[in-house]
Amino acid sequence: MLAKRIIPCLDIKDGQTVKGVNFVNIRSVGDPVELGAEYSRLGADELVFLDITASHEGRKTFKDLVRRIAENISIPFTVGGGIHEIGDVDALLCAGADKVSINSAAIKNPDLISEVAKGFGSQVCTVAIDAKLDESGEWTCYLNGGRVATEKKLFAWAKEAQERGAGEILFTSMNHDGVKQGFANDALRVLSESLSIPVIASGGAGKMEHFKDVFTEGKADAALAASIFHFHEIAIPDLKKYLRDEGIPMRIV
Amino acid sequence: MKVVIIKYNAGNIFSVDYALRRLGVEATISGDADIIKSADKVIFPGVGEAETTMNYLREHGLDNVIKNLTQPTLGICIGMQLLCKSSEEGGNVECLGIFDEVVKRFVPNESIIKVPHMGWNTVTADPSSPLFKNLTNDPYFYYVHSYHATVGKDTIATTDYINQYSAALHKDNFYAVQFHPEKSGKVGEQLLKNFLEL
Known part of the structure; x- marks a missing residue:
């Protein structure tokens, strides 16, 4: 299954992990390759590396880093941040x-999704969407890490991304992100049931039950989290064992 | 031992090279017939589309080179599909015909609507197959694909997704896997090691 x-x-x-403290088993928590390898060893199913560097030099460092990750880590990984055009991909x-995970660039230029899918296959093209539930009850998509609101609505945009050739949708709920009160399960369920491509849930993980809920109520195919793993609030082996015991199909290493 | 990874117009062949290096093997990546023929082991990997890749192989004479290989050869993902008789991808494309199986598209049903099949799924293998030795029962391997090979006499492992299909095939010197051992962690490393030890 x-x-x-x-x-x-x-x-x-600039080629270093931003979060990530307090890892006992590895030499340098700042080195994304070492941290990624540790997560892989602990049973992570995939890794996402998001480049939040602004400078040109930093971008080049990131590309070199991607090569080192590919050389050293034997599970799939996605990279995002700073992708503007097909050449970056x-x-x-x-x-x-x-x-690759494309966010703002896909909203600004939806043809980029089609170009990536056509050039490299849908399977490489993750479209990331940051959205916020507003007072009127609508999910609005945001640009530039959630700083700029757009005209696009979550469900319509996700559908359009799929039709243009996205291979996966990575949905971050801005209402839930960082709050640690659980994922946006209602919206995730609508997304997952209306799309024929996998949905990755992001934003809101605080305890192990939240992961159970995101898979059962939210019908997500995958769940992404950062700080709770980096700060050892939840250990991946414990989480996966818990989820398996709850009847959720999990790969245990 | 000389390992050659066949270079052609498919993506993602470098991750196989990286995986072999982690096992201490320096492979040669080549589309040259003589270099491929002289290898002790051949790997035919890739991510791509059946019609485009078959056309490329024919235009470059690689179709006959691959068919006539006598050393252990491992097809991965599209490499496995191209070793089958035909593929529905791109119409009805005649492939290399090492295996009798045909390659079909996944047709979503009421309970599973998502295609491609993406992620980690269990593989049930013939325990006597050397390709799967030293692995636990029903190990998880990483998959990304929208087409699958049917199950038949050459099937040595199966996976269930929408329907049961061939996760691995074996006939004479030819082995093939639909999943990506190069992206399947320790389990994938063991499988590649098993292949290199054949």
Whole structure:
């Protein structure tokens, strides 16, 4: 049976992990390759590396980092951040990334999704969506890490992304992100039931029950989290064992 | 031992090279017939579309090179599909015909609507197959695909997704897997090691 996926997300700045303290088993928590390898060893199903560097030099460092990750880590990984055009995608895939995650650039230029899907296959094209539930009860999509509201609505945009060739949707609820009170399960369920591509849930993980809920109530195919893994609030082996005992198909290493 | 990874117009062949290096093997990546023929082991990997890749292999004479290989050869993902008789992808494409199986698209049903099949799924293998030795029962391997090979006499492992299909095939010197051992953690490393030890 296809397992539900647990995905730690690492924020990278100038080639170093931003969060990530207190790891006992590894030499340098700042090194994304070492941290990624540790997560892989602990049973993470995939990894996401998000480049939050602004400078040009930092971007080049990130590409070199992607190559080192590909050389050293034997599970799939997605990279995102700073992708503006097809050339950026080409460079990251050539460096060894399995998938790219496109967020703002896809909203600004939806044709980019089609170009990536056509050029490299849908399976490499994850469309990330940051959305916020407003007072009128609608989910509005945001640009630039949640700073700029757009005209786009979550469900319509996710559907359009799928039709343009996205291979997966990574949905972050801005209402739930960082609050640690659980994922946006109602919206996730609507997304998952209306799309024919996998949905990755992001934002809101605080305890192990939240992961059970996101897979059962939210019908998500995968769940992504950052700080609760980085700060050891939840250990991946414990989480996966708990979820398996709750009847959720899990790959245990 | 000389390992050659066949280079052609499919993506993602470098991750196989990286995986072999982690096992201490320096492979040669080549589309040259003589280099491929001289290998002790051949790996035919890739992510791509059946019609485009078959056309490329024919245009470059690689179709006959691959068919006539006598050393252990491992097809991965699209490599496995191209070793089958035909593929529905891109119409009805005639493939290399090492295995009698045909490659079909997943048709979503009421309980499973998501295609591609993406993520980790269990593989039930013939315990006597050397390709799957030293692995636990029903190990998880990483998959990304929308087409699958049917089950038949050459099937040595199966996976269930929408329907049961061939996770691995074996005939004479030819082995093939639909999943990505190069992306399947320790389990994948063991499988690649098993292949290299054949």
